[in-house]
Amino acid sequence: MIQPTHSSRRILLPARGWFIYLSLCAALLLNLIPLGRLPGIPDWVALTLAFWCIHQPLKVGMGAAFFFGLAMDVANASVMGQHALAYVLLAFAAGGLSRRILWFPVVSQALHVLPLLLGTQLIMLMIRLVTGAEFPGVLYFLSSFVAVLLWHPLNYILLLPQYRAVEHDENRPI
Numbered sequence: 001m002i003q004p005t006h007s008s009r010r011i012l013l014p015a016r017g018w019f020i021y022l023s024l025c026a027a028l029l030l031n032l033i034p035l036g037r038l039p040g041i042p043d044w045v046a047l048t049l050a051f052w053c054i055h056q057p058l059k060v061g062m063g064a065a066f067f068f069g070l071a072m073d074v075a076n077a078s079v080m081g082q083h084a085l086a087y088v089l090l091a092f093a094a095g096g097l098s099r100r101i102l103w104f105p106v107v108s109q110a111l112h113v114l115p116l117l118l119g120t121q122l123i124m125l126m127i128r129l130v131t132g133a134e135f136p137g138v139l140y141f142l143s144s145f146v147a148v149l150l151w152h153p154l155n156y157i158l159l160l161p162q163y164r165a166v167e168h169d170e171n172r173p174i
Contacts, residue, residue: 012162015056019161024048024060024068032075039139042147045072046120049087050113051154053094054101065091079131086123090116110151117144 027048035041045068052060069084076083093116094101101112121144129135 012159015052015059015162017059020052020056020060021064023158024052024064028068028071028075031072039137040142040146042143042150043117043120045069045083046087046090046117047147047150047154048158050090050094050116051151051158053091054098054109054113055159057095057098060091061095062088062091079127082124082127085127086120089123090120093119106152106155109155110148113151114144114148117147120144 024045027044030044049060049065049068053065065087066084069087070081072078072083072087073080094113097112097116101109104112118141121141125136125140
């Protein structure tokens with residue numbers, strides 16, 4: 001008898017809408033922690049938004065990105081629409097690439113997410129420069145690289161509720 005091998009790919013339960021938006025609100029709260037704009041602190045909303053746009057493109061999209069972008073604009077007292085535009089473009093790109101990105105293992109997924117996060121930062125930087133702000137330096141882009149390092153733990157944490165079985169059965173193979 002051939003024993004089935006344990007694969008890293010599992011069948012997941014559908015993500016619940018309340019958990020998705022709760023995680024996005026938690027990411028917004030993490031962004032609001034006053035750390036004095038230290039370099040390397042990731043944009044938690046952009047990272048979580050990219051995650052859900054890749055894993056659940058039919059549940060999270062440009063509407064949620066616009067809403068959370070406006071919330072970030074108000075919270076940071078930045079140019080109105082700066083985060084909203086960047087997050088909408090991030091959601092559009094992540095949703096469009098979601099099928100491709102999900103074929104890869106988690107490490108390769110992180111490498112695919114890096115240009116999306118760098119593009120988001122570049123858009124926000126261009127808007128800031130056009131409105132008269134100073135260039136923050138190259139350490140501004142460090143947060144995208146830190147976010148990519150956090151992709152694997154974020155994957156584990158946000159997919160954890162989907163791994164549980166609906167009913168516990170000793171004979172169930174999944």
